[in-house]
Amino acid sequence: MTRIPYKTALIIGAGVGISASLTRMLSGAGLKVALAARDTAKLEALTAQTGARAFAADAADPASMASLFPQVDEAIGEPEIVIYNASARAHGPIADVDPEAFRKSLSITAFGGFLAAQQAARRMIPKGSGAIFFTGASASVKGFALSSAFATGKFGLRGLAQSVARELGPKGVHVAHFVIDGAVESERRATPADSPDSFLSPDAIAQTYIDVLSQARSAWSLEVELRPWVEKF
Template sequence: MPTTALIVGAGSGLSASLARLFVKEGISVALAARQIEKLTQLSSEIGAVSFAADVSKPDQVQQLFNDVDNKLGSVNIVVYNPSYRVRGHLVDLDPIEVAKTLSITAYGGFLVAQAAAKRMLQQGNGAIFFTGASASVKGYPQSAPFAMGKFALRGLAQSIARELAPKNIHVAHFVIDGAIRSALRPDPADKPDSTLDPDAIAQTYLSILRQPRSAWTWEVELRPWVEHF
C-alpha cells in the first residue's frame, strides 16, 4: 500500500474526501493548488502539507515535486484533479480562454504525470490517477474546450497506462459522470442520491489503489443511480 500521496488541484470537494480517506488509511498527504489559502482548514484538520503551484507551468510542477520530496519523501500515488472550463458558442469563444482550459485540464496532467513517473520508475512502483468527467467521453454543446481538455486527459491516461503498467506503475482514469454533491449543491429533498457523494467516489479510488496488479483497472465510470448514460 502506498505511503505518500500528492493530490493536485486540491479543494473542498472530492480532493478533500480523498485526503481524509488516505490519512485514515495511514497515508501521508500533500495538497497542491494555485491558491493554498483555501486549503488551510483541511490541512490543519488532517495534518496535510500544502504547496502552491500552477500545474500549467513546467518549472512550478518541477518545484512542486522537489518540495514534496524534501518535506515528505518521494510520492507513491498522485491524483490529478485540476480542470478549468470556458463555455460558449464556438464562434464566440475567446481563444485565450480556450488555451487556458487545455493548459490546465490536459497539459498540466502531462507535466504532473511526467514528474511522477520519473520518480516512480526509480522506485519500481506507484500509482497515477486522473479525474475525468462526463466530458471525457461526451462532448456537450457549448462546451467544446472542456471536452477537448478532458478527451486529451483520457488519451494521456490510456497511453501511459499501457506504457507504465509493465513497469509496475498503476495508471487509472475516473469518469465522474454526474454532478458531485456539496454544501452548495445538495441533493433535492425529493431526489435522494441524485448526485455523486464525494466520500463514495473516494472509496472507489481507494479500491482501485488496492487492486492486485494481476487485475488492474485503467478506467472506471461512476454515476448516480438516476444518471442517464
C-alpha cells in the same frame, strides 16, 4: 479499512470536494499527504483537520510543476500516489469562446496532467511501483454543446491516461482514469430533496479511488465510470 500499499500521496488541483474526501481517507489510513493548488488558503481547514501539507502550484506551468515535486519530496518523501484533479472550463458558443480562455482550459485540464505524469514517472519508474490517477468527467467521453474547451481537455486527459497506462503498467506503475459522470455534491450544491442520491457523494467517489489503489496488479483497472443510479448514460 482497505489496505493501501503506499505511504505518500500528492493531490494536484486540491479543493473542498473529491480531493478533500481523498485527503481525509488517505490521511486516516496513515499516509502522508501533500496538496497542491493555486490558492492554498482554501485548504487551511483541511490541512488542520488531517495534517496534510499544502503547496502553492500552477498545474499548467512547467516550472511550477518542476518545483512542486522536489518540495513534496523533501516534505513527505517522494509521492507514491499522484492524483491529478485539476481542470478548468471556458463555457460558451464555439463562435464566441475567447481563444485564450480555451487555451487556458486545455492547458490546465490536459497539459497539466502530462506535467504531473512526467514528474511522477521519473520517481516511480526506478522503484517499479506507484500509482498515477486522473480525474475525468462526463466530458471525457461525450462532448456537450457550449463546452468545447472542457471536452477537448478531458478527452485529451483520457487519451493521456490510456497511453501512460500502457507504457508504465508493465513497469509496475498503476495508471487509472475515473469518469465522474454526473454532478458532485458539495457545500454549494446539495442533492435535491426530491431526487435523493441523484448527485455523486465525494466520499463515495473517494472510496472508489481507495479501492482501486488496493487492487492486485494481476487485475488492475485502467478506467472506472462512476454515476448516480438515476443518471442517464
